[in-house]
Amino acid sequence: MNLPTKSIDPSLVPTLTIRSSGAQIPVIGFGSFGSDHVSASDMAEAVKMAVLTGYRHIDCAAVYGNEREIGRAIRELIDAGVVKREELWITSKIWNDHHGQGDVLLSCAQTLKDLQMDYLDLMLIHWPFPNYHPPQCSVDSRSPNAKPYIHNDFMKTYRQLEALEQMGLVRHIGVSNVTIPKLKLILQDCRIKPDVHELELHPNFQQTELRRFGEELGIVHIGYCPLGSPHRPERDREADDSVDMEDPVVQSIALAHGIHPSAVCLKWAVQNGCIPIPTSTNPSHILSNLEAVIQDPLSPQEIEQMSCVDKNCRLIKGHVFLWPSAHDWHDLWDERGVISC
Numbered sequence: 001m002n003l004p005t006k007s008i009d010p011s012l013v014p015t016l017t018i019r020s021s022g023a024q025i026p027v028i029g030f031g032s033f034g035s036d037h038v039s040a041s042d043m044a045e046a047v048k049m050a051v052l053t054g055y056r057h058i059d060c061a062a063v064y065g066n067e068r069e070i071g072r073a074i075r076e077l078i079d080a081g082v083v084k085r086e087e088l089w090i091t092s093k094i095w096n097d098h099h100g101q102g103d104v105l106l107s108c109a110q111t112l113k114d115l116q117m118d119y120l121d122l123m124l125i126h127w128p129f130p131n132y133h134p135p136q137c138s139v140d141s142r143s144p145n146a147k148p149y150i151h152n153d154f155m156k157t158y159r160q161l162e163a164l165e166q167m168g169l170v171r172h173i174g175v176s177n178v179t180i181p182k183l184k185l186i187l188q189d190c191r192i193k194p195d196v197h198e199l200e201l202h203p204n205f206q207q208t209e210l211r212r213f214g215e216e217l218g219i220v221h222i223g224y225c226p227l228g229s230p231h232r233p234e235r236d237r238e239a240d241d242s243v244d245m246e247d248p249v250v251q252s253i254a255l256a257h258g259i260h261p262s263a264v265c266l267k268w269a270v271q272n273g274c275i276p277i278p279t280s281t282n283p284s285h286i287l288s289n290l291e292a293v294i295q296d297p298l299s300p301q302e303i304e305q306m307s308c309v310d311k312n313c314r315l316i317k318g319h320v321f322l323w324p325s326a327h328d329w330h331d332l333w334d335e336r337g338v339i340s341c
Contacts, residue, residue, distance in 0.1 A: 002045075004283055008054030010087070012294050016275065018172060018195050019218035023121070025089050027270045028293045029057035030286070031224065031279035033064050036136045036233045038281060040066035044073040046281040051077055051088075053286050059198075059222070059277045061093040061126060062111055065135065071115035090117065091222075093126035093176060093198075094161070096321075099153070100130075104160035108169055123170040124198055125161060127177050128154055129332075133320040139235035146323040148331070148341040151185050162192045172196065177318075179334040180213050187217065198222040201274055202229075203250060203265055204242045206310040215273065226269050226276030227262050229315050242313040249309050253302050263292035268306045271298055 015024035030050040034043045043066045047058055051074070058074070060067055074090075077083050092115070098107040108123060130153070131146035147153075164170045174196030175186065187193060197214050201207055201223025211221055225232070228244030244250060245261035254261040262278075262285075269276040270293045278289045298306070317329040326332075331340035 002049065004049060004053045004287060006287055007052060008287070008290050008294065010054050010056045013054065013056070013290070014270070014294070016220055016273070018220060020193065020195050021172065023171065025121075025220065025275065026055070026057040027275055028055070028266065028290060029059045029089070029091070029222065029275055029277040030055045031059050031277040032066060032070060033061065033224075033279060034066065035229075035231045037231065040069040042281055043279075044069035046279070046286065048073040048077060049283055050286050051083055053283070054290055055286075056083070056087055057089040057091075057275070057277075059091045059224075060111075060115065061095070062098075062107055063093070063095040063126065063135075067092065067111055067114040071117070075116045085117065089121045090115065091122040091124065091198075092120055093124045094157070096127050096130050097132045099125075099157040101156065101160075104157060104164065108164050112169065119168060120170045122172045122174060122196055123161060123164055124174045124176045124196065125154075125157060127318075127321060128175070128182055129321050129323075130157075131321040131323065136233070137235065137320055139319050141235075141320050142322060142324075144324065146321065148323050148326065149182060149339055151182075151189075151339075154182075154186070155189050158186065158190060162190070165192055174198065174219075179339075180210055181334045181337060181339050183213065185339075193217070194219060196220045196222055198224060200225050200314060200316050201269060201276070202226050202244050202315075203247065203268055203306055203309040204228060204244045204311045204313045205315065206272075206307070208310070211272075211274070220275065221273070222275045222277060223269050224277055225315055226278050227265050232315060235320065236316050238317075241315060242311045244309075247309050249305050253298065253305065256302075257296055257298075259292070259296070260288065263288065264298070264306075266292040267296075267298050268303070271303055
């Protein structure tokens with residue numbers, strides 16, 4: 001087993017409290033999406049390194065295609081006495097092709113088998129659409145059966161998610177990639193409120209209104225692409241996308257603290273009450289990302305400076321989820337305040 005050159009005591013990592021249960025979730029997680037270029041075995045080794053370094057929050061998903069390998073890696077650490085299962089926070093997600101009746105339970109069962117666990121700390125519905133796209137597809141890939149958000153259909157899926165919690169297979173449930181109009185409907189009709197919303201979040205895309213809406217309801221926010229996702233798939237790149245770590249304000253603050261701009265992005269997220277889930281296969285980056293959230297916080301003045309960095313630049317636009325009658329990717333995000341159909 002390869003060991004990190006330095007590790008962080010997990011007790012030094014702050015936590016947030018899940019309002020419904022009082023459970024504590026670490027303020028930084030380790031993301032396991034390989035951006036179509038990291039193999040399942042390499043990501044599993046990175047997860048192992050992350051746990052050895054001090055991470056206790058691992059963000060997984062069925063569609064990432066690596067849960068079996070990650071499960072073996074975590075089981076090896078548990079069996080070696082490195083970590084106990086109850087010390088970990090493990091998240092997974094229901095993919096778009098498992099929204100049908102009975103499919104959520106099947107998906108959860110497969111994830112538990114692959115991860116070699118009896119329960120998950122959190123299960124999310126990955127996207128609010130049942131729209132499938134093949135792995136590593138191009139930006140113009142479209143499913144002829146793709147649909148817009150249909151609330152009654154989504155709630156049938158969400159009801160199955162609620163059942164997972166009632167059965168004890170998952171400890172908490174939540175949503176991902178929803179908007180305020182969608183979230184309002186979900187909250188109106190759910191029996192168990194979502195504890196967590198996972199969404200794209202980084203300094204150039206701060207989603208302030210959506211975060212405030214959720215915070216008032218006690219929803220915890222997990223932010224993906226916290227560093228601006230420099231290694232995201234080509235299908236998610238456009239010429240006018242901004243680059244968070246090249247922003248002059250971010251670089252100026254980094255220079256003042258003698259740190260990398262990535263650390264500024266992570267500090268900003270945590271100090272705004274959000275949970276970033278960076279990923280890396282580089283041991284030194286895995287360590288530095290964890291160190292960023294436990295020392296040398298940004299000042300109130302720097303946090304205020306960072307509020308001016310927002311460019312409303314969404315990186316994961318979701319072109320591949322569009323339905324035949326949709327105009328463009330903006331229809332996915334209800335930007336006019338109403339659900340597009």
